[in-house]
Amino acid sequence: MSNIYLKYTLLFVLLILFQVLVLNNIQFSGYVNPYLYILFILLLPFETPKWLLLILAFFLGFGVDIFTKTIGMNAAASVFMAFCRPSVIYLLSPKQDFEPGIRPCIKDLGFRWFFAYSLILILLHHLVLFYIEVFRFSEFFSTLYKVTISTAFTLILVILCQYLFYNFKKI
Amino acid sequence: MRHLLAFLLKHYFILLFILLEVFAFLLIINNNNYQNSVILNSTNHLTGSILNTYNTAFEYFSLKYVNNELAEENARLHSLSEKSFLRTDTTFCYKDTLYKFISAKVINNSTNKRNNYMMLNKGTKHGIKADMGVICSNGIVGIVTSASVNFCSVMSVLHENSKISAKIKKNNQLVNVVWNNIDYKIGTIEDIPTQIYIHYGDTIITSGHSFIFPEGILIGTVKNYLTEKGESMNNALIDFSTDFNNLHYVYIIDNIMKDEQLNLEEVIEYE
Numbered sequence: 035m036s037n038i039y040l041k042y043t044l045l046f047v048l049l050i051l052f053q054v055l056v057l058n059n060i061q062f063s064g065y066v067n068p069y070l071y072i073l074f075i076l077l078l079p080f081e082t083p084k085w086l087l088l089i090l091a092f093f094l095g096f097g098v099d100i101f102t103k104t105i106g107m108n109a110a111a112s113v114f115m116a117f118c119r120p121s122v123i124y125l126l127s128p129k130q131d132f133e134p135g136i137r138p139c140i141k142d143l144g145f146r147w148f149f150a151y152s153l154i155l156i157l158l159h160h161l162v163l164f165y166i167e168v169f170r171f172s173e174f175f176s177t178l179y180k181v182t183i184s185t186a187f188t189l190i191l192v193i194l195c196q197y198l199f200y201n202f203k204k205i
Numbered sequence: 206m207r208h209l210l211a212f213l214l215k216h217y218f219i220l221l222f223i224l225l226e227v228f229a230f231l232l233i234i235n236n237n238n239y240q241n242s243v244i245l246n247s248t249n250h251l252t253g254s255i256l257n258t259y260n261t262a263f264e265y266f267s268l269k270y271v272n273n274e275l276a277e278e279n280a281r282l283h284s285l286s287e288k289s290f291l292r293t294d295t296t297f298c299y300k301d302t303l304y305k306f307i308s309a310k311v312i313n314n315s316t317n318k319r320n321n322y323m324m325l326n327k328g329t330k331h332g333i334k335a336d337m338g339v340i341c342s343n344g345i346v347g348i349v350t351s352a353s354v355n356f357c358s359v360m361s362v363l364h365e366n367s368k369i370s371a372k373i374k375k376n377n378q379l380v381n382v383v384w385n386n387i388d389y390k391i392g393t394i395e396d397i398p399t400q401i402y403i404h405y406g407d408t409i410i411t412s413g414h415s416f417i418f419p420e421g422i423l424i425g426t427v428k429n430y431l432t433e434k435g436e437s438m439n440n441a442l443i444d445f446s447t448d449f450n451n452l453h454y455v456y457i458i459d460n461i462m463k464d465e466q467l468n469l470e471e472v473i474e475y476e
Contacts, residue, residue, distance in 0.1 A: 084218045092225050099232075106232030113229060117222040166233065169240050 042078070046094065049074050054101035066180075068187040069108075071098055072159050073195060075116050076152055077139065080132045084120060091116030104167070111163035115155050122154050140196045152192050153185070160185045246353040253312065253324060253356035260312045271453050278342040304419050305459040307331060309339075311452045312356075316389035321361040321449075323347065327457060328355040338417040338458040344446035345369060345411060345422050346455050357457075363389055363449055370415045371424050374408040376401070382409065382424055382443070389449045392425060397439045403430050409443055416463050 053071040060068075075091050082090075095112030099105050123138075126147060140148045160181045168177050213220065234241050307327060314323040327333050329352045339346040339359050347361040360367060362384055369382040371394065378401050380394045387393075394409060407427040413420025425443040460466075 085221055088218075088221050088225055092229070095229075104233075105236035106229045106234075107237070110226055110229035110233065113222065113225045117218075120218075166240075169243050 038079075042074075045077070046074055046090075046097075050094065050097040050101075053098055058102060066183050066187050068184060068191050069098075069156075069160065069163070070188060070191045070195070071108075072112060072115060072156065072188070073192050075112065075119065076155060076192065077137065079137050080123070081134065087116045087119065088113055107163060107166050110166055111159050114162045115159040118158050119155060122151060125154075126151055139199070140193075148196065149189075149193070152189055156188050156192070157181070157185050160188070242351065245351055245358075249324070249351070249353040249356050249358060253326075253353070256312045256324060257326060257356075260310070267453060274342055275454065303460070303462055305461060307333065307457040307459060309357075309455055309457050311455055314361075314449070314452055316361075316363055316449045319386050320365050321363040321389075322350070323359045323361055323452070325357050325359060325455065325457065326355070328352045328357050330354050332459060333357045333457055334459075336417060337460070338419075339455050340418070340422055340458060341447055341452055341455045343423065343448065345418060345424055346447060346449075346452065348417060349457065361449065362392070362445070362447075369418070369424065370412045371409050372412040373401070373403065374410050379412055379414070380409070387442075390445055391428065392443045392445050394427075394441045394443055395438070397441060399437060399439055403427050403441050405430070416460055416466050418458065419460075 049071040053069065057068055057070055071094060074094055075087070078087060078090070091112040092109050095109035096106075098108045102108070136142045138148065138151060164177050164181045164184070165171075234244055309325040309327040312324050312326050315321045323346075325333075325339070333349060333352045335349055335351055337349045339349060345362060347359040347364070347367065349357050350360045351358050362369065362382070364384065365386075367384060370379065371382045372379050378397070381396055382392050382394050385393045397403060405427055409424045409427065411418040411420060411422040411424060423446045425445045425447075427441055428444045429442040431440050431442070
């Protein structure tokens with residue numbers, strides 16, 4: 035049991051560091067900035083208590099915020115995403131009760147399920163984040179464009195990570 | 206009580222969500238200048254127009270008093286008009302005024318808080334920027350902190366962060382005027398060296414060292430001198446000459462040479 039806690043703590047720290055040290059320095063053509071750190075919220079087990087989900091999301095976003103000097107923005111977006119997670123899971127598999135031990139990943143639930151699940155949540159997160167950053171609706175469409183492109187890139191990274199973990203597990 | 210608890214437990218997920226989001230937004234607004242200024246400007250716009258309407262309705266009741274005040278002000282300006290010219294030496298007199306006065310009307314004001322702000326009906330459209338001084342016919346009022354298109358908010362002298370560079374008129378000793386939340390009529394002067402003697406009724410005026418207020422604007426008169434044994438600096442209480450509770454028309458001061466003065470100061474700091 036403590037193994038899981040340790041694993042997720044490590045993932046939490048690693049994702050924040052990877053986000054602020056690597057990804058935030060990569061900006062293709064000024065539009066694209068993938069936010070891989072939300073992978074943490076995506077990967078949390080199904081039986082995580084809802085309150086813990088929100089709190090963890092807040093601190094995750096806040097952790098990224100203190101590095102990028104955008105205090106509160108990533109926190110707000112992550113909390114919103116965590117808030118939507120239970121509803122999205124219900125939407126995708128309404129009648130299914132997940133057996134303990136099954137986690138939200140491609141290995142356990144298949145590519146299509148995970149793709150839809152990540153796409154919706156990443157899109158929600160990026161919508162909130164980018165609109166808070168711009169903080170006005172007069173640039174609605176250019177912001178939407180940024181959201182779309184960054185969502186695509188984050189999604190690609192998230193799925194790439196899945197396959198990386200796959201291989202490690204098989205070995 | 207039990208129902209309340211049951212309600213809270215039932216909806217804890219959404220309540221916690223709202224709580225965290227509100228907290229995040231507070232953080233955003235307090236820590237990010239851009240978002241803060243957008244909020245301030247848009248709320249300025251809204252509250253400004255509401256208060257403006259309210260004010261036009263009640264303006265008539267104080268017309269007589271305001272007229273008197275304006276007449277006095279005019280008289281004073283006639284006698285002082287030379288003061289706003291810059292003399293660089295005895296033979297040369299700068300052709301234009303150094304300070305431009307823009308009249309404005311107070312549409313919202315408070316005196317009962319620890320940190321008081323007021324709102325004026327002039328904004329960026331009229332050339333108002335942050336850090337301009339605000340005075341009235343009786344004395345200083347405050348400093349502009351932000352301006353939207355039609356309105357600006359002013360940090361009153363009655364504010365924790367307000368610190369006005371001033372001097373004692375009779376001997377030109379520099380002091381600082383602050384407000385310690387005693388009463389809106391009473392201010393404090395700090396950092397008076399012990400060898401300086403201050404008497405009841407001494408006049409305190411602005412020093413002109415801050416680039417915000419011109420020299421010689423009245424601040425108040427000394428009311429009470431506090432000496433503390435063993436302290437190297439003394440404090441004194443002053444009566445503000447401005448009646449902050451009864452402000453109608455004020456003047457915003459635009460220091461035309463401010464940029465030049467600040468640039469020069471920067472140059473000095475680099476050397």
